[in-house]
Amino acid sequence: MQVTTEKLRRFLAAHGNSQTFLEQEVKGLLRELGIAVPSGVFIPAGEPVPSPHSLLFPLVAKAALPGVASKNDIGGVRLGIRDAAELSVAVAELEKIPVAAGVLVEEMARPGVEVIVGGAVDPQFGPIVMFGLGGLFVELFRDVAFAMAPLDRRAARRLVEATKGAVVLRGYRGKPPVDMESLLSVVVAVSELIGSGFIEEIDLNPVELYPDGALVVDAKMKRRSQESW
Amino acid sequence: MNSLDCLFKPRSIALIGASADEKRLGGVVSRNLRAFRGKFYPVNPNYTEIDEVPVYASIRDLPETVDLSVILRPAPEVPELLAAHAGKARCAIIVSAGFAETGCESLQQEVVRLGRELGIRLLGPNCLGVFAPYQRLDTLFLPRERLKRPKKGNVAVVSQSGALLLCLLETLAVSGRGVSLGVNYGNAADIDGADIYDYLAEDLETGVVISYLESMADGRRFVAAAEKLAQRKPLLILKAGKGESGQRAAYSHTGRLAGKYEVFSSIMRQSGIREVRDLDELLDAGHALARQRPSRGNRICIVTNAGGLGVLAADECARHGIEITPLPEAIRQRLHNCFPPFYSVANPIDLTGQVKDDEYLATLNEIQDEYDGFLVIAHTGVVGLTLRLAELLTVFRAASGKPLVAYLAPGGITDQLAKRLEKGEIPVYPSPERAVRGLSSLMNYGQGPCK
Numbered sequence: 001m002q003v004t005t006e007k008l009r010r011f012l013a014a015h016g017n018s019q020t021f022l023e024q025e026v027k028g029l030l031r032e033l034g035i036a037v038p039s040g041v042f043i044p045a046g047e048p049v050p051s052p053h054s055l056l057f058p059l060v061a062k063a064a065l066p067g068v069a070s071k072n073d074i075g076g077v078r079l080g081i082r083d084a085a086e087l088s089v090a091v092a093e094l095e096k097i098p099v100a101a102g103v104l105v106e107e108m109a110r111p112g113v114e115v116i117v118g119g120a121v122d123p124q125f126g127p128i129v130m131f132g133l134g135g136l137f138v139e140l141f142r143d144v145a146f147a148m149a150p151l152d153r154r155a156a157r158r159l160v161e162a163t164k165g166a167v168v169l170r171g172y173r174g175k176p177p178v179d180m181e182s183l184l185s186v187v188v189a190v191s192e193l194i195g196s197g198f199i200e201e202i203d204l205n206p207v208e209l210y211p212d213g214a215l216v217v218d219a220k221m222k223r224r225s226q227e228s229w
Numbered sequence: 230m231n232s233l234d235c236l237f238k239p240r241s242i243a244l245i246g247a248s249a250d251e252k253r254l255g256g257v258v259s260r261n262l263r264a265f266r267g268k269f270y271p272v273n274p275n276y277t278e279i280d281e282v283p284v285y286a287s288i289r290d291l292p293e294t295v296d297l298s299v300i301l302r303p304a305p306e307v308p309e310l311l312a313a314h315a316g317k318a319r320c321a322i323i324v325s326a327g328f329a330e331t332g333c334e335s336l337q338q339e340v341v342r343l344g345r346e347l348g349i350r351l352l353g354p355n356c357l358g359v360f361a362p363y364q365r366l367d368t369l370f371l372p373r374e375r376l377k378r379p380k381k382g383n384v385a386v387v388s389q390s391g392a393l394l395l396c397l398l399e400t401l402a403v404s405g406r407g408v409s410l411g412v413n414y415g416n417a418a419d420i421d422g423a424d425i426y427d428y429l430a431e432d433l434e435t436g437v438v439i440s441y442l443e444s445m446a447d448g449r450r451f452v453a454a455a456e457k458l459a460q461r462k463p464l465l466i467l468k469a470g471k472g473e474s475g476q477r478a479a480y481s482h483t484g485r486l487a488g489k490y491e492v493f494s495s496i497m498r499q500s501g502i503r504e505v506r507d508l509d510e511l512l513d514a515g516h517a518l519a520r521q522r523p524s525r526g527n528r529i530c531i532v533t534n535a536g537g538l539g540v541l542a543a544d545e546c547a548r549h550g551i552e553i554t555p556l557p558e559a560i561r562q563r564l565h566n567c568f569p570p571f572y573s574v575a576n577p578i579d580l581t582g583q584v585k586d587d588e589y590l591a592t593l594n595e596i597q598d599e600y601d602g603f604l605v606i607a608h609t610g611v612v613g614l615t616l617r618l619a620e621l622l623t624v625f626r627a628a629s630g631k632p633l634v635a636y637l638a639p640g641g642i643t644d645q646l647a648k649r650l651e652k653g654e655i656p657v658y659p660s661p662e663r664a665v666r667g668l669s670s671l672m673n674y675g676q677g678p679c680k
Contacts, residue, residue, distance in 0.1 A: 118483025122492050124448035130483040144486050146495040148449060158499050203481030220481055 001150055004192035007032050012198060012223065019223050022064045024104050026219040030204075033189045036182070037216045040106030047102075049091050057082055058108045061090040063100040076100070080108065109217045112208035113168055113178050117186050119149060119194025119202040121224065127194040129156075131187060133165035134206045141165075150195035156187040169209065178209035186214050193221075200224040233420065233428045235319035236352060237361055237410060239296030240267040243288050243318065245310055246301035247271030249279040254324075254370040255301050261367040262299075270295060288317045297322065299358060299368050304328055304336060307354070311343045322368055323354035329416050330355050341418045356415030357391040360398060362408065363434055369411075371395065382407020383436035384519045385429050387422065389414060390469075393441040400512060405651065406519065409434035421446065423454035430458040438464045439515040448493070455502045463518040465670070466504050467511045468493060503670075513663050514670030517634060520654045524632050526601025527673045528552045531577035532592050533606035534584040534614070535638060538661050539577030542604055542636070545665035551672055553577070560595050567591065577606075585613040590621040597625075602632035602672055604664055609640040619646050623653025632671035636664040 011029045015021060027037040039055055042064065063076035071077050076097060078090040087105065094103045114134030122128045125148050132144030145162035147155060160166055160183065171177035186207055193199050203220045244262055248255030259279060262269050269282070270291050276284040285291055288298060288310075298318040300310055304327030314321060321344070328337040337354065344351040352358060358368030362381045369376065376395055379402040386401070386408055388394035394413040401408060409432065412425060422445060429435045438458060445451045458464050471490045497504050505511045529551055533539035546553050553576050556564070564574045568588065573579035578596075580588050593603060605622060607614055626633045635650055635657045637643045647657040658664035 116482055118481055120481065120483045120487050122448070122487060122489075124445060124489065125452075125492060125496060126449060128483075128487065128492055128496075130486060132486070138482065138486070142486060142491070144491070144495075145499070146487065146492045147499055148452070148496060155499075162495060162499055201481040201484050203483055205482055222481070 001192050001195065004033060004189060005196045005198075008193060008196050008198060018066075019225070020067055021221055021223075022066065022101060022104075023062065023219060024064065026202075026221045027216065029221075030189070030216055030219060033193075035186055035189055035216055036213055037219070038106040038109055040104055042102055042104050043091060044102040045095055045100060049088055049105075053105075055105065055107050059087060060106050060108050061087065061094055062104045062106070063094040063097045064102045064104050065097075065099055066101055067099075109208045109215050110210070112210040112215070114206040115169075115183070115209060116144075116203070116205040117190045117207055118204065119190050119199065121194070121200055122146075127191075127197065127199075129159060129187065129191040129194060131159050132163060133168060137163075137165045147191075149191040151188055151191040153184050153188060156184045156191065159187060160184070176211040179211060179213050182214035183207075183209055186216065198224055232431070233320070233350065233424065235296040236322070236350065236420070237359060237366075237412075237428065237432075238364055239366065241270070241293060241295040241297070242267065242366070243270040243272050243285075243291060243295045243298040244301065245272045245288060245298060247273045247276070247279060247284060249276060251372070257370050257372050258299065258301060258324075258368055260372070261369065264365045264367065266365050268293075268295075288313050291317055294318065296320065300324060301370070304333065304354070308336070308339050308343060311340060311347070311349070314349055315347050318349055320350040320352070322352045322356065322358040324356060324358060324368070324370065325353075326355040328354040329418070337416065337418050344419055351419040352412075353415045354418060355391075357394060357413040360394075360408070360411035369395070377402035379411075380405075380407040381434075382409060382519065383434065384408045384515055385410040385412075385432070385435040385438045387412055387414070387425050387429070387438060387440040389417070389422065389443045390441060391415065396508075397439070397441070397512070404516075405648075406516065409436070417446065421451075423447070423450045426454040426458040426464070430454075430461050436462055437515055437518045438462065439467075439511050440464065441467045441469070441511070443469050448496070452496060452500055452502070455497075456500050459500075459502050463523070463670075464502060465511055465514050465518070466497065466502060467506075467508065468504060509663060510666055513658060513667040516656045516658075517632070517667040517670050520656050521626075521632050521634075521671055522630070523671045523673075524601040525673070528554045528600050529602040529604060529668065529672065530556070530596050530600040531604045531606065532580065532589060532596075533577050534580045534582060534611065535606060535608040536573070536577075536579045536581075538606045538608065538636065538638060539579055542606060542661040542665050543577055545662040546669075549665065549669040551665070551669055554600075556596065557599060560599065564592060564595055582608070582611045583613060584611065586615055586618045586621055588613075589618060590625060593622075593625050593629075597629050597631070600631070602668055603634075604661075604668055605633065605635045606638075606661060606664070607635070607646075608638040609643045609646060610638070614642070614646075616642060616646055616649060619649030619653060619655075622650060622655055626653065626655055632668060634658065634664050634668045634671075636661045 059081040061078040118130040127149040147159040200222045246255040247259045250256040271284045274286040298321040391413045
């Protein structure tokens with residue numbers, strides 16, 4: 001908890017007064033906390049596409065948008081980029097989005113079991129953590145569980161297992177079970193970030209779970225304006 | 230935090246706003262408090278005595294410091310009245326309405342500030358206060374002719390809403406069940422649900438707590454108190470306001486999904502605190518837990534003499550995740566050998582309309598080691614069943630130590646039989662489904678959170 005808070009403090013200090021952060025900034029913080037994120041490069045608006053780069057195709061290119069805008073809603077995402085030529089086209093198109101601060105290019109994540117790990121500040125319980133399986137489970141069935149932050153690994157496991165969808169994580173229809181320990185590390189890290197009192201909301205969505213690890217594919221975070229708690 | 234003994238087990242009480250007129254609330258409470266075991270001091274500047282009990286003009290005039298003062302005067306008068314309590318009362322129930330619940334936040338804040346300043350703990354405002362039959366303490370402003378009081382028992386009823394407290398007390402009273410305490414804490418300006426849970430965790434007369442809740446100021450303190458209480462005795466919470474969901478505009482998914490109720494419920498579940506869905510379940514589960522000790526297992530057997538009623542019960546078991554495992558073959562064979570061939574020796578076991586009292590007992594004796602709990606269903610219209618059944622079941626239940634509840638279909642001897650079963654600590658329910666729900670509160674208890 002202390003280590004996380006310390007790293008978060010430094011991160012916030014480095015980002016001045018901004019309320020929200022760009023995706024690669026949040027991912028940088030996560031990486032510092034030992035959470036896996038895809039390999040990627042950020043290309044600031046107006047700069048040329050660096051080439052050659054060390055990333056492995058296929059790639060994904062995402063417009064980096066400040067504030068609360070959703071990349072998907074404005075066509076800010078290009079998936080399945082196969083070569084350098086396609087990449088140049090994608091980056092050029094995304095840079096035309098007026099508010100884009102640049103383009104984040106990342107390796108495509110392999111498909112795994114998608115989950116959401118989030119944090120928010122609840123009016124009754126203060127900082128809380130949410131866990132749910134991604135996609136339909138969240139959208140349609142609202143199969144999510146909440147707990148008070150911060151959590152130790154045991155409480156994190158209890159949170160994960162409180163969802164009905166948790167059976168999928170244990171291996172379902174011949175599929176191997178996911179790496180529970182990596183998932184718990186993500187849940188604990190999110191719980192410590194929201195539990196610090198400096199963050200209003202954090203959303204890791206989706207997180208891909210594999211038999212041998214967990215990868216945070218998309219990440220959002222918002223600073224708390226009033227540092228209570 | 231000090232114990233709330235001055236509130237729940239006071240030795241002396243003052244009533245601010247006592248009255249001789251039983252058509253007034255002050256008159257009703259005056260009358261109710263005359264039965265109180267300790268010292269009672271009515272206070273009202275307009276009287277010198279009520280029914281030969283001397284009345285004081287102000288709380289300042291009392292010859293001693295009372296444990297509890299009950300304030301039953303209009304809200305605007307409360308601050309001045311409370312100020313007069315300096316050194317004269319340890320805690321106070323503010324019955325008066327017209328504070329934060331009607332938007333008068335500042336008046337409430339003033340009262341809270343005064344309470345802190347004077348070192349007086351406050352219950353309310355906007356509450357009915359306390360019904361504590363062991364002390365004969367009754368601050369409810371409803372006459373006994375209008376609202377039956379339950380006898381002494383081991384169930385504590387904790388309600389944020391006054392109407393719900395009354396409703397629960399009346400229901401318990403009518404069905405002959407007893408309470409250790411009834412309390413309505415209203416606006417919870419000072420003493421809140423968590424304080425009361427803390428107190429009840431230590432209270433020797435309380436074996437089970439049933440609680441109605443609308444909101445809480447500090448969720449973390451509430452969970453800590455509820456968790457501690459639930460570790461010592463069964464706690465059942467009915468939360469109102471489930472519809473409120475997280476539709477607010479939020480930056481993240483989490484914020485959008487985090488409805489007040491979803492968050493509450495999820496946290497309760499993980500903390501091992503039992504939430505019930507509705508008023509029936511609160512009463513039914515409370516009824517079972519007040520009488521019997523929960524079992525660790527989850528397998529039950531249904532013994533009936535009416536097929537259809539057994540099937541309805543089995544359906545309800547399925548909905549609650551209670552296992553109705555089949556009888557082991559050896560037991561099946563043995564039962565089969567001693568019963569007529571048309572008895573159905575499955576689970577449910579159907580002893581048919583030809584059943585006799587002793588056959589229920591014979592069956593239960595055979596299966597008692599195989600199951601964690603039993604549901605006995607009896608259609609009492611058949612000639613083979615008599616009031617003796619109650620005695621047989623009571624003795625069996627006491628010897629086995631396992632949960633056993635009953636449903637009796639309506640009939641000539643049903644009421645009498647039900648009374649005897651209840652006396653033998655076997656809860657009887659008004660439908661097979663509710664019997665299952667009562668039984669389910671006794672099953673699987675030791676498994677802790679996440680189930």
